[in-house]
């Protein structure tokens with residue numbers, strides 16, 4: 403199937419447009435959006451009611467050379483990134499970071515231009531709204547990351563208003579994220595018993 407005959411889901415359209423917006427952005431001159439800021443913005447967008455079908459859960463993963471952290475990741479979002487890539491609308495690059503870690507960068511392919519040009523204004527304005535400051539209404543609300551503090555926030559360049567993005571779960575709170583934690587513990591216990 404050719405890309406212009408595809409029927410993408412609303413979530414896939416939002417994701418593709420979000421990535422195109424980030425990679426064309428004057429703040430991203432390298433034209434690739436790295437997975438961590440992308441995950442932060444996807445998580446932020448889900449909390450704002452976008453990506454209707456997506457959910458998220460804290461998943462233990464290695465985080466920017468700082469050991470393992472519980473990062474709020476959307477499984478459905480990750481699946482759609484894979485799907486968009488398989489459809490030839492996204493391409494990825496492996497970028498080396500510090501401490502011999504590799505991270506993935508994303509950008510739309512040339513084939514995605516037609517898809518992007520056909521997007522409904524509704525899809526675009528939902529994504530655009532993420533970057534509009536809720537306080538002063540200027541379109542200067544951007545992601546700011548402090549890797550050392552594992553802190554992510556949206557900050558307005560015009561009025562300095564900011565909103566925290568709790569992408570990383572604090573260690574002591576992770577126990578209260580029951581489902582994930584206890585399911586894992588339960589599994590290990592069962593396995594041990596089976597091995598007796």
Ligand SMILES: [Zn+2]
Pocket residue numbers: 535536537538539540558559560561562563
């Ligand atoms: Zn503002």
